Structure formats: C-alpha cells, structure tokens
Amino acid sequence: xxxxxxxxxIMDGNGRWGKKRNKGRNFGHLKGVETVKKIVKxxxxxxxxxxxxxxxxxxxxxxxxxxxxxxxxxxQNYFDKEIKSIVNEGIKxxxxxxxKKLPKDIKSTLHKTVYLTSKNKKITVNLAINYGSKNEILxxxxxxxxxxxxxxxxKNLYTKNMPNPEILIRTGGHQRxxxxxxxxxxxxxxxxxxxxxxxxxxxxxxxxxxxxxxIKRNFGKI
Ligand code: IPE
Ligand code: IPE
Ligand code: MG
Numbered sequence: 001x002x003x004x005x006x007x008x009x010i011m012d013g014n015g016r017w018g019k020k021r022n023k024g025r026n027f028g029h030l031k032g033v034e035t036v037k038k039i040v041k042x043x044x045x046x047x048x049x050x051x052x053x054x055x056x057x058x059x060x061x062x063x064x065x066x067x068x069x070x071x072x073x074x075x076q077n078y079f080d081k082e083i084k085s086i087v088n089e090g091i092k093x094x095x096x097x098x099x100k101k102l103p104k105d106i107k108s109t110l111h112k113t114v115y116l117t118s119k120n121k122k123i124t125v126n127l128a129i130n131y132g133s134k135n136e137i138l139x140x141x142x143x144x145x146x147x148x149x150x151x152x153x154x155k156n157l158y159t160k161n162m163p164n165p166e167i168l169i170r171t172g173g174h175q176r177x178x179x180x181x182x183x184x185x186x187x188x189x190x191x192x193x194x195x196x197x198x199x200x201x202x203x204x205x206x207x208x209x210x211x212x213x214x215i216k217r218n219f220g221k222i
Contacts, residue, residue: 001213006050007043007205008165008188010180011036012172013196026070031198033078040091040125042202046209050124050162054180058098058132075129076106079113086113090122096158097131098139124162131158133182159184167212169205171197189215 011032018028036053043051056071079086079093086093093113102110110129140156141148155161164184168191170176175192177185191208193200 002166002215002217004048004166004209004212005163006052006165007048007167007169007209008052008054008181008185009039010054010168010170010172010178011197011200012170012174012178014198016172017196017198025067028196028198029071029074033074035198035200038202039200039205040123042205044089044091044123046206048123050126050165052096052126052128052165052181054128054131054178056097056129056131057179058130058135059179072103072106075127076109079109083113083116087116087120090120091117092120092122092124093117094124094126096126096128096136098135099130102130126159126162128158128180132179133177134179137183154183157183164188167191167208169193169200169208171195171200187217187219189217 014028014032015025016028017031018025021027040051055075060071061068093110095110095114099107099110136158139158140153143156144152146152159181164186165181165188168177168181168185168188170191171193173192173194173196189212191211193204195204
C-alpha cells in the first residue's frame with residue numbers, strides 16, 4: 001500500500017456552479033469554502049498530514065476587479081470569524097505565494113492566522129494565494145545563497161521541506177495544471193474530475209485515495 005503524506009487540490013468550477021444556479025459566480029465561491037471546510041475535516045479523520053489548496057493564482061489577477069475583491073474579502077472574513085475554531089482543531093495554516101502584492105487587510109489577517117496556528121500539529125493546510133509555480137521557481141533560484149543543487153533549490157521553494165504531493169486532484173473538467181506546483185507534482189498521481197468544486201465531497205476523496213493506495217508507483221524502476 002502506498003503511503004500518503006500530501007494531497008493537493010486545484011479547486012476549479014466555483015464560478016460555473018454559481019452561474020448554473022442563476023446566482024452568479026460569487027455564490028459558487030461561497031459554496032466552495034464550505035467544500036474546503038468539509039475536506040479538511042475529513043483529511044484530519046484520515047490522518048493525512050498535509051493538504052494544499054490552490055486558492056488564487058498569479059494569473060487570477062486577470063479577472064474582473066469585483067470578483068477579485070469578493071474573493072479576498074471571503075478569505076479574510078472566513079479567518080476573522082473562524083480563527084478560534086481553527087486553532088482549537090489543531091490546524092496549522094501555511095501560505096504559499098507572493099504575499100507582498102496582496103491588499104494590506106488580507107495580508108495582516110493571513111499573517112495573524114499563520115502565527116496563531118504555527119504550533120498546531122494535527123494537519124498542515126497550505127493555501128496557495130497569489131501563487132504561481134513559475135514565480136516560485138524563480139523565487140527559489142534568486143534566494144539560494146549556497147550552491148545550486150536539488151536540496152538547496154527545494155529548500156527555497158514555498159513548500160520548503162515538505163514532502164511533495166503524492167496525489168493531485170483537479171475538479172471542474174479541465175486537464176491542466178494552470179501553473180500549480182509544477183516542480184512538486186513531477187511524480188504525483190493526477191486525478192481529474194468533471195465535478196465542479198462545490199460538489200466535491202469526502203466520498204470522492206475517499207474513492208481517489210483507495211485507488212491511489214493500490215497503484216504501482218515505479219519512479220523509473222520496474
Ligand atoms: C475557483 O473556480 C477557482 C478560483 C480561482 C477561486 P473558478 O472561479 O475558476 O470557477 P470556473 O472555473 O470559472 O467555473
Ligand atoms: C486554477 O483555476 C486556479 C485556482 C483554482 C486558484 P483557473 O480557473 O484560474 O484556471 P484556468 O485559468 O482555467 O486554467
Ligand atoms: Mg476556473
């Protein structure tokens with residue numbers, strides 16, 4: 001049986017989900033947050049040490065300003081409201097991405113959340129916000145003070161010393177990585193689902209993990 005340390009999610013399809021119900025794209029984002037909550041809870045139950053969620057890409061700045069503002073407000077309100085229960089549940093929040101360019105308010109909320117949850121041990125939840133894998137790779141190269149080699153390069157990625165995701169799940173029907181963890185996913189098992197993110201459920205995750213556990217992972221061997 002394959003070990004599982006890290007599951008990564010490209011949560012795509014919120015906008016379509018909301019539009020399909022004639023309630024607008026942002027309604028889908030609201031629902032998407034509920035899915036994240038459910039999946040984190042279930043991941044704790046399964047003893048998965050790390051989960052990563054692609055929240056906002058470096059390319060998502062191309063969206064209408066109104067939607068961007070809504071997304072940031074949504075993240076900020078969520079943490080302002082739920083920080084106590086996040087701390088109590090033992091969840092450690094980690095941010096991956098370029099936080100310098102984020103609006104001041106959300107930056108300070110995220111900073112506070114990371115600080116208050118830093119000692120938690122039940123699960124690490126990575127949130128990729130203003131994240132772009134190509135930027136991450138450049139960031140690492142610029143920051144390497146010592147010799148450029150694999151170990152030093154990986155130490156300077158946003159994911160630092162974390163194990164790479166064994167599983168990547170993308171909802172929403174597209175089979176692409178959209179600039180997410182290009183380096184870290186080099187040997188991951190990829191799962192693409194037609195389902196839109198708000199419809200993704202713990203049972204879907206359970207099924208994927210069951211399949212994953214039985215896969216023969218070769219890493220070049222036979
Ligand atoms: C959520 O899905 C991803 C985020 C950027 C928050 P989308 O907003 O891309 O939804 P679709 O793909 O347009 O339906
Ligand atoms: C990927 O979804 C980014 C996030 C889930 C945050 P997008 O909807 O932005 O991806 P593309 O643009 O369709 O590839
Ligand atoms: Mg999308």
